[in-house]
Amino acid sequence: MSAVRVLLATIPMAGHASPALPVAAELAARGHDVRWLTGAHLAGAVGATGARHVPLRSAHDYADTAWLEALPGRRPPGPRRLAQDFEHLFLRSMPGWVADLEAELAAAPADVVLVDVGLVESARAVHERGGPPFAVFGVSPLLLRDDDTAPYGLGLPPALGRLGRARNRLLQEAVWRTLLRPAVVALREERAALGLPADSPAQAVGPVSPFLHLQSGVPSLEYPRRAMPASVRFVGHLAPPLGDAPRPSWWDDVLRARADRRHVVVVTQGTVATDPEDLLLPAVRGLSGAGHLVVVATGRRDAPTLPAGALPGGQPSGGEVAADVRVGGFLPFGELLPLADAVVTNGGYGGVQTALAAGVPLVVAGRTEEKPEVAARVAWSGAGVDLRVQRPTPERVRRGVDAVLHEPRYRAAAGRLAAEYAGLDAPVLCADLLEELVGR
Secondary structure (H helix, E strand, O other): OOOOEEEEEOOOOHHHHHHHHHHHHHHHHOOOEEEEEOOHHHHHHHHHOOOEEEOOOOOOOOOOOHHHHOOOOOOOOOHHHHHHHHHHHHHOOHHHHHHHHHHHHHHOOOOEEEEEHHHHHHHHHHHHOOOOOEEEEEOOOOOOOOOOOOOOOOOOOOOOHHHHHHHHHHHHHHHHHOOOHHHHHHHHHHHHHOOOOOOOHHHOOOOOOOOEEEEOEOHHHOOOOOOOOOOEEEOEOOOOOOOOOOOOOOHHHHHHHHHOOOOEEEEEOOOOOOOOOOOHHHHHHHHOOOOOEEEEEOOOOOOOOOOOOOOOOOOOOOOEEEOOEEEEOOOOHHHHHHHOOEEEEOOOHHHHHHHHHOOOOEEEOOOOOOHHHHHHHHHHHOOEEEOOOOOOOHHHHHHHHHHHHHOHHHHHHHHHHHHHHHOOOHHHHHHHHHHHHHHO
């Protein structure tokens, strides 16, 4: 087909922008014209895909969540913080994103606007004001308002049957009238200010595109729904490039542990929520001395070790901190995960999918952002344990790891999900579906 003109826009945070990298590269490799509107610090990564970086002018340019952390009266981790972040990150930011998208469309037309799920309402507004159709990257668990699931953010598994659906209806109404009320008001006010009808389809359905919603993940990791929108397509793991993190000096210890039939347990908190007291330290304290090799990724280049005295007995921390603990900042996960028997994580959606795509069962402890929903889906799929806390005790981590290591059902479920992921080439499928959308 002839070249497709794609205007891509992502919130300038790693979890929103990184999943789009392989898709942009696939589109550019096919000869399509890709412009990417996002933060300045991502210009190099954007250019490496073959897309053209477009700087933000009216939208707020930021590189992490520091500005959210500084919000006056920001709630502690939980559903109230999630609702508050929705309001400020996704809805009150609409005027700037709409202005930047429309300015770029005025400079050069596009056949389709492609955004991450945080910008779905901005893209919808641009379309309703005369812009092109819009497609969405679903970079977090699917958020739909229906009777088959509990409200998003509570981390509750689906309740089945007539009584379960009645429970869900009551919870949905209660949450939308209380916790999500500020977000509902914000969306109505921002749409009205843009000259649009106050009510958005999102209030009845959820933040999905009616044209094409490219949902990261596989069906078996998502709750079944009787009224799944036809536009939703599961595309597998929208995995960013794993990067070129070098093997640490202690890499041979991992290989020896495998040769000696010792379990290798990977512990990570990702790159955003990096307070080691939340999960890294409880996990190390709970697992040290259990006979495993514990491999810890701090997720920080400036902190490739754990705090001094963090380990049992007060040993100083470094790369080789104890007979059974190894620590690094960024590790070569592409090589490490196939050697791992379990992953302990705070539930970042991308990291969880990376582990499951490798067939590794999980122990999840995280209650910020969308992490309760990720953890609940891991437990529901059978591929891991949800500890249902932000900061577990060492004993609780150890019990969770013992379960996934010694009960075969967890690894079997993770293996089934890995086979499902292996059957989906996410960048190719996304590009195919976008070409099909434009062709229609």
